[in-house]
Amino acid sequence: MQNECTLQGAIDTIRQILARHAGAAGAVCIDPESPVFGPRGPIADSLRILDALMEIENRLNVEIPDEDLTEKLFSSVRGLAEYVVRRQQAPDVDA
Amino acid sequence: MLGIAMKLGRSTGLRKCVVWDLDETIWSGRLLDGDQPIPRPGIVGVLRELDRRGILQSIASTNEHDTAWPHLVRLGIADLFVFPEIHMGNKVDSIRRISERLFIRLPEVAFVDDDPFERAAVESALSDVLVIPAQRYEDLPRMAAFTPGVSTRESRRRREMLQAEARRQEALEQATSLEEFLRSCDVRFEGRQATQGDLERLCEMMMRINRMNMTGKEWSRDGIVSFLTRPGHFILVASLQDRFGDYGTVASAMLRRSDDAMLAEGMWMSCRVGKRGLPASFLSFLGSFCHRSGVRKTVFPYRPNGKNRLLAFHLGQYGLRGRRSPDGEEIRYTYLVPEAIRPYPPWVSVQCPL
Numbered sequence: 001m002q003n004e005c006t007l008q009g010a011i012d013t014i015r016q017i018l019a020r021h022a023g024a025a026g027a028v029c030i031d032p033e034s035p036v037f038g039p040r041g042p043i044a045d046s047l048r049i050l051d052a053l054m055e056i057e058n059r060l061n062v063e064i065p066d067e068d069l070t071e072k073l074f075s076s077v078r079g080l081a082e083y084v085v086r087r088q089q090a091p092d093v094d095a
Numbered sequence: 096m097l098g099i100a101m102k103l104g105r106s107t108g109l110r111k112c113v114v115w116d117l118d119e120t121i122w123s124g125r126l127l128d129g130d131q132p133i134p135r136p137g138i139v140g141v142l143r144e145l146d147r148r149g150i151l152q153s154i155a156s157t158n159e160h161d162t163a164w165p166h167l168v169r170l171g172i173a174d175l176f177v178f179p180e181i182h183m184g185n186k187v188d189s190i191r192r193i194s195e196r197l198f199i200r201l202p203e204v205a206f207v208d209d210d211p212f213e214r215a216a217v218e219s220a221l222s223d224v225l226v227i228p229a230q231r232y233e234d235l236p237r238m239a240a241f242t243p244g245v246s247t248r249e250s251r252r253r254r255e256m257l258q259a260e261a262r263r264q265e266a267l268e269q270a271t272s273l274e275e276f277l278r279s280c281d282v283r284f285e286g287r288q289a290t291q292g293d294l295e296r297l298c299e300m301m302m303r304i305n306r307m308n309m310t311g312k313e314w315s316r317d318g319i320v321s322f323l324t325r326p327g328h329f330i331l332v333a334s335l336q337d338r339f340g341d342y343g344t345v346a347s348a349m350l351r352r353s354d355d356a357m358l359a360e361g362m363w364m365s366c367r368v369g370k371r372g373l374p375a376s377f378l379s380f381l382g383s384f385c386h387r388s389g390v391r392k393t394v395f396p397y398r399p400n401g402k403n404r405l406l407a408f409h410l411g412q413y414g415l416r417g418r419r420s421p422d423g424e425e426i427r428y429t430y431l432v433p434e435a436i437r438p439y440p441p442w443v444s445v446q447c448p449l
Contacts, residue, residue, distance in 0.1 A: 039272070039273045039274045044370070046366075046369055046409065047366060047369075050405060066408075067417035067418065067426045068411075069404075069411040070411040070414075071411060071413075
């Protein structure tokens with residue numbers, strides 16, 4: 001479990017987790033600007049994305065409230081990482 | 096019968112799937128020892144009865160698949176099993192994979208095996224799974240864990256729907272892109288208002304659906320009947336088909352009109368067909384219905400319960416924003432109509448006879 005981490009650290013961790021849940025060959029093939037979810041993202045299955053999200057929460061020691069599971073939060077890997085870092089620093093921040 | 100579960104300290108809640116061992120469980124004899132298997136007395140009747148009740152069945156067996164499968168075919172029971180795991184790997188992993196592929200949680204799975212070692216391994220690693228010794232196989236149809244309160248067209252055809260899903264998954268693996276694949280699936284969505292004829296399926300959905308169940312509240316049959324007949328109260332349902340199969344009624348919502356708003360008192364969607372665009376389609380249908388009914392917004396009071404996060408995810412992906420109540424127990428999503436109504440997914444053809 002990581003406590004606070006840098007933006008790049010969060011991006012790398014999220015890419016690794018998404019790659020594993022997507023069955024992709026490696027995190028390197030996931031562009032930080034690509035959507036996290038949907039036909040154009042690494043994972044198109046909502047059950048898998050929730051499993052990945054749970055792992056992201058555990059690994060990065062952050063809790064994502066259900067009301068923050070917005071379309072915007074999943075619009076890019078970088079955006080999700082930025083949210084995670086903000087939330088680590090101020091747990092009450094909105095998506 | 097119930098003593099098994101009580102003795103083992105397991106919940107007697109309804110089980111949606113039974114995972115069977117083969118040697119000395121479904122049949123007498125061990126294939127790896129070269130035995131000719133003989134079905135256990137009455138086992139075929141037990142398997143067919145569970146299937147008739149809509150309880151899915153699979154296999155976790157330490158055998159060679161190509162040796163075991165022809166025996167299941169010869170006995171006329173091969174079609175009763177979905178996603179069988181017949182190989183030399185361990186059964187704990189097999190049960191986990193079966194549960195994931197069926198979208199069924201481990202507390203909804205039972206495992207039947209003659210070998211105390213295998214049973215202990217599963218009990219130790221998967222404590223939520225109901226583990227039953229093989230010698231009790233004839234008791235299964237009498238156990239509360241395998242006695243759903245209602246039986247519907249959808250429950251009787253659940254296995255066929257899963258087998259259609261397996262064919263769909265194989266076709267998806269051959270496709271060059273997900274969007275192209277979805278467009279080739281000929282997905283047909285039908286939304287309508289529920290009638291008395293939907294009662295059994297509504298009861299069943301409310302009982303079975305956990306992951307996309309908005310409140311987790313249990314509705315009695317009388318409560319649903321009353322809702323169906325009261326002025327200003329509406330129950331919407333949706334069914335789905337594609338070129339792989341007919342999935343029947345897979346979504347429902349209970350709406351109560353209050354001035355210029357609709358309040359959703361419950362919403363249920365099957366996660367098994369979610370990948371075809373069901374959540375977005377149902378929300379578009381629901382929004383159109385509310386708009387035509389003359390209201391300005393629909394409110395979804397979602398109650399997180401540790402099992403239903405998937406619904407919050409789909410509400411968020413549809414663009415709806417939720418606000419948590421001061422006590423933290425509820426998140427109210429507001430759906431303004433018509434402005435927040437989105438087009439149906441491009442691969443879905445829609446029929447909504449309202």
